[in-house]
Every structure is written in structure tokens, then in C-alpha cells.
Amino acid sequence: MTSGVKNRTRQAIIDAAIDLLAGNPACSLGDIAAAAQVGRTTLHRYFGERADLLSAVAAEGGERLGRAAILADLDRGSGAEALLRLCREYFDLGSLLSLMFSDQGGECWESQDEHSLIGVIERGHADGSIDPALPSDWVLALLWSQLYAAWEYRAQRQDASRHHVLDLLTRTLSNALRPPQG
Amino acid sequence: MTSGVKNRTRQAIIDAAIDLLAGNPACSLGDIAAAAQVGRTTLHRYFGERADLLSAVAAEGGERLGRAAILADLDRGSGAEALLRLCREYFDLGSLLSLMFSDQGGECWESQDEHSLIGVIERGHADGSIDPALPSDWVLALLWSQLYAAWEYRAQRQDASRHHVLDLLTRTLSNALRPPQG
DNA sequence: TCGTAGTGGAACACAATTGTTCCATCACGG
DNA sequence: CCGTGATGGAACAATTGTGTTCCACTACGA
Numbered sequence: 094m095t096s097g098v099k100n101r102t103r104q105a106i107i108d109a110a111i112d113l114l115a116g117n118p119a120c121s122l123g124d125i126a127a128a129a130q131v132g133r134t135t136l137h138r139y140f141g142e143r144a145d146l147l148s149a150v151a152a153e154g155g156e157r158l159g160r161a162a163i164l165a166d167l168d169r170g171s172g173a174e175a176l177l178r179l180c181r182e183y184f185d186l187g188s189l190l191s192l193m194f195s196d197q198g199g200e201c202w203e204s205q206d207e208h209s210l211i212g213v214i215e216r217g218h219a220d221g222s223i224d225p226a227l228p229s230d231w232v233l234a235l236l237w238s239q240l241y242a243a244w245e246y247r248a249q250r251q252d253a254s255r256h257h258v259l260d261l262l263t264r265t266l267s268n269a270l271r272p273p274q275g
Numbered sequence: 276m277t278s279g280v281k282n283r284t285r286q287a288i289i290d291a292a293i294d295l296l297a298g299n300p301a302c303s304l305g306d307i308a309a310a311a312q313v314g315r316t317t318l319h320r321y322f323g324e325r326a327d328l329l330s331a332v333a334a335e336g337g338e339r340l341g342r343a344a345i346l347a348d349l350d351r352g353s354g355a356e357a358l359l360r361l362c363r364e365y366f367d368l369g370s371l372l373s374l375m376f377s378d379q380g381g382e383c384w385e386s387q388d389e390h391s392l393i394g395v396i397e398r399g400h401a402d403g404s405i406d407p408a409l410p411s412d413w414v415l416a417l418l419w420s421q422l423y424a425a426w427e428y429r430a431q432r433q434d435a436s437r438h439h440v441l442d443l444l445t446r447t448l449s450n451a452l453r454p455p456q457g
Numbered sequence: 458t459c460g461t462a463g464t465g466g467a468a469c470a471c472a473a474t475t476g477t478t479c480c481a482t483c484a485c486g487g
Numbered sequence: 488c489c490g491t492g493a494t495g496g497a498a499c500a501a502t503t504g505t506g507t508t509c510c511a512c513t514a515c516g517a
Contacts (some may be wrong), residue, residue, distance in 0.1 A: 458517100459517085460515100461517105462515085462517090463513085464500105464512080464513080464514100464516105465512080466509105466510090466511085466512100467510085467511105468507100468508085468510105469506100469508080470506090470507085471505080473504080473507080474501105475500085475502075476500090477499080477500085478498085479496105479516080481495085481496085481497105482494080484492090484493085484494100485491090485492090487488100487490090
């Protein structure tokens with residue numbers, strides 16, 4: 094299948110772009126091509142300009158976020174429980190976390206997912222699992238910042254297992270969101 | 276005084292560099308010079324290479340962090356109380372927060388201040404104001420990530436007053452660090 | 458008034474990145 | 488075996504950032 098090879102190459106480039114852009118948003122296309130084990134010519138054949146690659150990366154990020162949200166089964170349990178499940182799914186997105194975080198939000202993928210996330214948080218406000226004194230967008234900012242912190246923490250300390258870091262993240266986040274006399 | 280003018284120019288360049296580098300770590304020296312209302316020639320007169328300017332920015336950041344730590348009077352009260360006071364001082368560092376955060380730690384200024392911060396956290400572990408199950412470096416990562424989140428939150432929502440954001444930050448951070456049955 | 462410190466602008470060479478074109482090579486199916 | 492799709496490499500022009508040099512201008516004090 095001819096398009097099979099093309100799709101595989103395209104995906105390899107996007108994957109490499111995510112990894113490298115996460116560490117350095119200003120990295121060169123040559124570096125990305127090298128990381129994807131692909132000639133720079135080939136990269137330009139798939140993505141005419143740098144902006145085209147960035148768009149594809151954003152689209153890929155949006156898809157992965159969407160899949161994670163589905164896996165988290167956001168409609169089940171209390172708002173806080175759903176948020177913590179989502180947190181675990183997001184954590185496995187790896188270097189994509191750094192990329193979303195350094196791009197400081199405001200991307201295309203946010204528009205749809207962010208809306209549903211706000212809904213989950215408001216459900217938590219209503220069912221008493223999330224402190225109503227915390228605005229929804231502050232809770233969202235908290236979720237992302239702690240996710241990023243956990244990802245960096247894991248990157249710096251290789252001795253910390255995925256499970257251990259995830260446990261720390263869950264504990265501090267659920268504590269941060271807990272209502273006063275809950 | 277001749278050196279008075281020089282010091283003022285030098286400081287203006289460093290201040291502009293902090294503001295611009297916080298938003299874009301790869302910004303050009305021309306942009307920084309323009310923001311400092313200084314010719315690019317003058318900037319190069321003070322800082323021969325880009326690396327020299329970055330060093331000066333790091334040094335300035337270290338000094339500001341150190342002053343904030345002194346203002347926070349870290350030896351007073353419980354470990355958690357001291358950490359929250361420091362948090363309030365750090366919050367006023369403004370765009371410097373973004374810079375420290377995006378530079379992902381590991382700078383020269385960390386070596387001394389980080390050590391004393393670890394001490395404060397361990398004091399909190401001992402006096403029961405900080406959950407001993409949370410490793411010191413995780414608490415540190417949490418502090419920085421929530422500070423950054425609060426700064427970005429304030430930047431996005433101009434309607435949120437400094438006091439309000441600081442209140443949200445204090446509440447979520449102290450909750451996150453609180454021991455289980457405290 | 459004159460000299461000097463501080464500055465800004467123009468111009469230059471240099472390096473890195475980007476986007477493009479052209480050609481050679483390799484794998485696979487007919 | 489041959490044609491086609493996919494690729495990699497070399498070379499190129501254009502752009503941008505960097506670092507430097509040189510000259511003119513302004514303010515200030517002796």
C-alpha cells in the first residue's frame with residue numbers, strides 16, 4: 094500500500110516534532126527531520142512550511158487529548174473523581190504535556206475539549222467534590238500546572254516510578270480541590 | 276556621576292530582557308534593545324554576547340529571589356506558613372516567574388536558595404504542617420508550578436485582582452500540602 | 458569653549474534557518 | 488526486467504539574527 098508508507102513517515106515526523114518542540118519550541122526543522130530519521134527534503138515534502146508542521150502537531154495533540162478524555166469516561170462518578178481519572182490519562186501523554194503547556198493554551202484543540210472540562214468541574218462544584226470557591230478556569234490552570242510539574246519531576250528523577258509520581262500528583266491535586274469541611 | 280548613567284542603562288536592558296525573555300526565550304537582541312529604548316549597539320556595548328546578557332539576567336533573577344526570601348522571613352512560624360509567605364513574595368516577582376519556570380530550573384541561582392527552601396519544607400515535615408508523604412523536591416515543584424499558574428491566570432483575566440488570585444493560590448497550595456488528618 | 462563619556466545609526470561580514478530545485482538511489486509490483 | 492512511488496543529498500537564494508566597526512550627535516563638566 095503506497096499511502097501506508099506515507100502515513101507512517103508523516104506520523105514519524107509528527108512524533109519527532111512533538112518530542113523536540115516540547116523541549117525547545119524554537120528547534121530547527123533539520124533537527125526534527127534528523128530525530129524522525131528522515132531527510133529534510135522529505136519533511137518539506139510533507140509539510141511545505143514550518144507553520145504546516147505546527148498545525149499538524151496541534152491537530153495531533155488535539156486528537157490525543159480527545160482520546161484521553163474518552164478513556165477517562167468523564168460522565169462517571171463525582172466531578173473530582175472524573176477530573177482525577179482524566180489527570181491519569183493526560184499524564185501518559187508524556188512530552189505532549191510540555192508542548193501544550195509551553196504553548197500557553199489558546200490553541201485550536203482547546204475550544205472543544207476545554208468546554209467539556211469546564212462542565213466536569215462545574216459538576217464537581219455542584220456535587221460537593223470540588224470547592225465551589227475555586228473558579229472553573231483556576232481549577233483548569235491548576236490541573237495543567239500540576240500535570241506539567243509531575244511530568245518534569247518524573248523527567249528529573251528517573252528513580253521515581255510512574256506509579257509513585259502519579260500517586261503524588263493525585264494526592265496533591267485532590268487535596269487542593271477538596272472543599273473546606275469535606 | 277558617570278557610572279550612574281551606565282548603571283541605569285544596564286538595568287533598563289536587563290529589565291527589558293526579563294520581560295521579553297519571559298514571553299519568548301528565543302527573542303532577538305534587537306527586540307530587547309527596542310524594549311529597553313536603547314540602540315542595539317549600546318546593548319552590545321554592555322553585553323558583548325547574548326550569553327553575557329543571559330548571565331546578567333540570571334544573576335538579577337537570583338538577587339530578586341534572594342530578596343524575596345529575606346522578606347518572607349523564613350525562620351518564623353511553621354514550615355507551611357513560611358512557605359506560603361514566600362509564595363506571596365515570589366508572586367510579586369511578576370514576569371520573572373515565567374522566566375524561571377520556562378528555563379526549567381538548574382540555574383546558578385538555584386544552588387543556594389533551593390537549599391534553604393528544602394530546609395523550610397523539611398521543617399514543615401517535622402512540625403506536622405506539611406504532609407511528610409510528599410518529598411521535598413515534589414513540594415518545591417508544586418510551589419513553582421502553582422506560582423506560574425497563578426501568574427498566567429492573572430495575565431489572562433485582568434478582572435481578577437492581585438489579592439483574589441493570591442487568595443486562590445494560597446488556598447490551593449496550603450490544601451495540597453496539608454497532612455491527611457490535620 | 459572644549460574635551461569626553463554615553464549613545465544611536467549605518468554598514469558590514471558571518472552564521473544559521475528556511476524553502477526550493479534537481480538528480481540519484483532504492484523498493485516494490487506488474 | 489522495468490516503471491513508479493518514495494526518499495535522500497547537494498546546491499541554491501532569501502531571510503534573520505549576531506557581532507563588529509566606524510562615524511555623528513548630545514550632554515555635561517573643567
